[in-house]
Amino acid sequence: MTLDAKIPDGDLEHKWTKYRSTIPLINPANKRNLEVIVVGSGLAGSSAAASLAEMGYKVKVFCFQDSARRAHSIAAQGGINAAKNYQNDGDSVYRLFYDTVKGGDYRSREANVYRLAEVSANIIDQCVAQGVPFAREYGGYLSNRSFGGVQVQRTFYAAGQTGQQLLLGAYSALMRQTGMGTVQMYARHEMLDIVVIDGKCRGIIARDLISGQLERHFGHAVLLCSGGYGNVFYLSTNAMGSNVTAAWKANKRGAFFANPCFTQIHPTCIPVTGEHQSKLTLMSESLRNDGRIWVPKQKDDPRKPNNIPEEERDYYLERRYPAFGNLVPRDVASRAAKERCDAGFGVGTSKMAVYLDFRFNRKRYGHLEANKQGNHHPTDEEVWKLGKDVITEKYGNLFDMYKQITGEDPYEQPMRIYPAVHYTMGGLWVDYNLMTTIPGLYALGEANFSDHGANRLGASALMQGLADGYFVIPYTIGAYLSQEIRTKAIPTDSEAFATAEQNVNETIKHFLDLKGKLPVDHFHRELGKIMWNKCGMARNEAGLKEAITEIRNLREEFWKDVRVPGAANEFNPELEKAGRVADFFELSELMCMDALHRNESCGAHFREEYQTADGEALRDDANFSYVAAWENKGNNTYEMHKEDLKFENIKIAQRSYK
Amino acid sequence: MLSGAISNRLGVLVLLIISYILNSMNLTLKIWRQQNRTAKGGFKTYKVSDVSPDMSFLEMIDVLNDKLIREGEDPVAFDHDCREGICGMCSMYINGRPHGPGKGITTCQLHMRSFQDGDHITIEPWRAAPFPVIKDLAVDRSAFDRIMQAGGFISVNTGNAQEANNILIPKEEADHAFSAAACIGCGACVAVCKNASAMLFVSAKVSQLAQLPQGQVEAKERVLQMVAQMDAEGFGSCSNTYACEAECPKLISCDNIARMNREYLKSSLT
Structure with a gap:
């Protein structure tokens, strides 16, 4: 099968405008008979569901949480990018497009990224209209801040809770439609399979997590907005429930999975404290805007950070990357932290941490604030105090979170941070319409592989989720659904639905009958260790081969010896976890295969064999300038299909931030 | 040089183990158990040992559940997701207070350093008629x-919005x-x-x-x-x-x- 990305003809600048003006329309009476299922209620899911319902489609939304508002988009902290150029600092649609393609280390599709940059400004307009309380300047205008990999200020934010505010905006739009009856909401429901009839996706099997009943739902189209798969590493900044199940079931039914090895390790997270650790907490990238990262120049320096004099500190990002300094992209910053710690310069009890220090900018802000208040000769004490107020206003919730978790006060001493799994650029392969390789099945937001190449820039996940949901799918879904107006709702007692439900039932029964010895978490934790050590921040051929063997062995043990308590027809969180971990066990092997086949380093995928003399990722454009899309052939075997990437508008170059 | 680095690493490890032993706590938990919405519930008492002060409250419950599962008992059902205080899913009533003793934090942000060795802790679900119990500590909100x-x-359809900076606030x-x-x-x-x-x-x-x-x-x-x-x-x-x-x-x-x-x-x- 050849992959057709269905990229419209014409100039990059006009592709989207021209294309969306020519997609067939559907008359309102027909829309009312077309049913769309949305799986997941984060930024992509909520915005898509609300927008489609506003247009007149019949929409059903499924989420495993108790309310749509709890999807993990809620935890995004720092901000959302948009090419508004409010700061008059040279931003434009082209520059956002260029930064994103370069940030992704030239492994994304030009046309998709350009469209993303194009609609980014509309997102901010839409959110403000919904009442999203973005940060503002004294004149009442919207405020911006900087993020990594970029030299303009284009990030809109609401303290360190931007994801929360954007999601609540999309959620309110979704609730409005639910109240009007155009959306039927299924909270505490988990999608456990998709139903394919005559080659087209026609519905899903979902489990009501309270009663345990399996349900069959028909849809003319199904949108997977189910997020990323970072939890395959067990420890990540994802929520405990974040999982790959929806995307993985789709892969098993014929949707190709693209670039699974592209996983983002975020440089600034609170370090692991012990074996009991259940998840890791991110400290927003926006902190790098105002903080400086350093380690002591002396190994095992016993002094407290505040007692180490300036000249004995190594601001290694500023040293290695003078042009971007602390604002290098995430993959670069993470590897640099690992390099210092591996070389023995790490700090804290575990020595696997670096400092993130705010005192310079706290002083700078203190002076500015004093000046603003007419105090042109402030004392050091006044400066220190005023600076704290500014920092609190910008990042108060993050500083509080840090203090809660570590017991240390980041206002008084630098934060200790270390990289952690955060986001997955890989995901279901989609064409320009966001359709997977199964007709009628779409993937939006983090669930697809689309726009971020081998590394996502900060504040671009929120942008992509909302772009897909508000401004892309409402148009592109018409290309398919306009051909479906004669398709009547397929009764869910048909054979395809019955078989799919039967399969789900058998897996559940298997888990409950097994009566093994070890809890699901035990296996998940062990799997996470394999993945972190051998398919994490740095990979090599030998390690990946070992990982594949270890995963297979552990998977076999899991299916023989996992203990799932309770029954099928009740609220049973352990049963939910077992199903999700089973899917992680399959995906993890594919991730290693993908990492093993890609004999180059690019973005977050760092193969130790392929690096420059100074330790930077070394791409091989001649051989690997493609998307690897994996077709599931059953029994953990896969066939790879390539989508060649063409760069017609950007000159492909060695990525440099020096 | 190398042996110096090794003995240094070893020293760190020994220190970690000692501090773990000195700091670990044993607790008695009194937890509300209720099979489903209509069943009659009641308190059950559990012991947990080797609780580290660095654990979050929910990680301490994870430890208890791990033990219960291994012993063939029914683990305690509770709601949780982001574990960083923003999703609003966790909801435990701890020693008579929602989200426990800390100020301005959720249950998942409560850490065991707020408790002491030997403490008895009572854990209940949210108690309110409009929030019926689903199971144990999970309620329907x-x-x-x-x-x-x-x-x-605000009733604004996608696409209706005007330029953002036209609305000054x-x-x-x-x-x-x-x-x-x-x-x-x-x-x-x-x-x-x-x-x-x-x-x-x-x-x-x-x-x-x-x-x-x-x-x-x-x-x-x-x-x-x-x-x-x-x-x-x-x-x-x-x-x-x-x-x-x-x-x-x-x-x-x-x-x-x-x-x-x-x-x-x-x-x-x-």
């Missing part, structure tokens, strides 16, 4: 969604709206209220939107409809004890309730 459906939004007003919008919908305010009132939750949304120019157009209908739905769901009245504000993990202020009352009165009279 869908009433909050229905209140939001009644009016917790004084910084102070934007900040006030943000403080109200920080509500995570966890329901601690209802759980702590002797009347199971949802006034803090509802007023936070009413107040956020009433303070923004975009929200003015529908302000009147919004407050009337949200309050009507709140009453229909069976939440009680506010008797100004301010317990909600004291226990809110996001420190949402009762000023919002005052504002909602004003909005409600204004809307009822005009």
